[in-house]
Amino acid sequence: MTTLVGSDLDAAERDVEPTKAPRRGSSHRPGEKPFGVGRIIAFAVLALLALGWLLPFLWAVDTAFKTETDAASAPSWIPSEGFTTQAFEAILSQGNVPTWAFNSLITSVAITLITLVISSLAAYAFSRLEFAGRRWLFVLIIASIIVPPQVLMIPLYYEMLTFRMVDTYWGLILPQVVIPAMVFILKKFFDNVPIELEEAARMDGANRLRVFWSVVLPLSRPILASVAIFVFITAWNNFLWPFLVINDTSLMTLPIGLQTVISAYGVQYAQLMAQAVLAALPLVVVFLIFQRQVIKGVATSGFGGQ
């Protein structure tokens, strides 16, 4: 069979240059014709699925570039009045979208930074330091991964009322920095950082904080990037908590602001879609630039985060 020859060649090639084919969406498997009927069918199914998944996006973008009159007439990809950026201009000049985007950015960056600092410090302690109560405290933190944020909404809101943090940046930011899963992920990474480097620094008289800062953190850049990307995306998109704790329009984040607009505008579909497109844009751009890191960040950090 011809396939057998093909597979032999494939195997031979792998033997000669094992590093040449990093299995990214793996190349041909042995026993497979490069252009068989199977691959054509696979391609067709894949293309159909991708089209189905892209269509909602494309339709939203298409609508966003229409006039309101065209958006409010029978569905058509090509508008009779032509494409226009009117909807975007209207939103950016009169709406609250720039304010909300600013709030989203400030709070998401703050949440990401605070989460990184407090989680990595704690994770380092659990990985490297001996102290009384370490074991049970770690078990408690791991066990709390199970707690759904939805269960906390009533007591946490009540607490915010008591602290007078409703309708403040702090009320928005602080409850979102506690992500026990991140402590777990970082600890697992620190466990595998070779201890010899730290010992050398300790011999030179560096204290723990110094070792952590100038030896451990630089070695942990990949995992810190993963955690940061994941936390940032989660914070940027979070709905439930900001929705509860913020009523003041000028303090809303993008997801919350957009929700209020649905009921306010009612029928201005082009503007609605333009807002959706604008809100999605930053993450689309981040994804296009850092595709690999984003995928890794979500895959390694996503488990506990949901």
Add this chain to the structure above:
Amino acid sequence: MTATTAAQGDRSVALAGVAGHDAAASRSGRRRRDNLVGWGFVAPFLVFFVLFLIWPILFGIYLSFTDQSLAGTGGNLVGFANYAEALSDPIMWRSFGNTVWFTVVSTVPLVLIALIMALLVDQGLPGQWLWRLSFFMPFLLASTVASQIWVWIYNPQLGIANAVIGALGMEPVAWLQDADTALYAIIVQTVWWTIGFNFLLYLAALQNIPPQHYEAASIDGAGKWRQLWSITLPQLGPTTVLIVILQILASLKLFDQVYQMLGGVSSPTTRSVVLYIFESGFTGYRFGYSAAISYVFFAIIIIISVAQYPITRRRRAS
């Protein structure tokens, strides 16, 4: 890990001995300092952890035994009254039923289609970049954005959904307004929005299957389908278990899409548990009652999370 820190401890004790200190005294002093350093590192996280996780959980349990209202009135202990009311509340049972139904119906396509996507993308066909973008991108959207896009698609007069089924000769449907179709319309949106995560987990698992397995099988004369059934799918077993469990836990927390796509209006056929918790607390003002439902819900989440442990462990062992 414990071994390394112990070794490290030994070495520093040895160093201390070299320096000529009294061993016992330095050991207890060292222990006190170790405790101080350790808790010092943990302290910043711990403060937030206690304030915004531990305390609310405990306080919520207390609230669930009171008649506290959002307006600030009440606050008297009422024993198990809230729990008793919750367990005999038909709206709560209905919302649990809706949530479970949503979870069952959404999990099947969210796992199956994700698997098909990953298997196809893993074939190494041209256009890798585009496939990943199409399938994974929606997962990165805020729930509001995903909801708005689909509210527009489902618009009874102007939406593309009715245009498509109209072209197929079917009558238009009021997708979200019709009580019989609303939950299914939301399920379709959810599959579109969140499948990227499962797709990603499957793709990663596929790329971790050692190529030698396939080489050996093809030498034995196993064809493509045979390889799929006897190598690929069994190797994906643990991943599938993981995905199903994560998916169930995520789907049970249904709130955003329902609230957003129906504009905050809930109906008996679409109300989810979390939506009911929200409504009792924030529109019904009954914090105590709402807290009680939260803990019934929490208990179910705990049961599922604990029950999955032996299953996943057995899968991992085999």
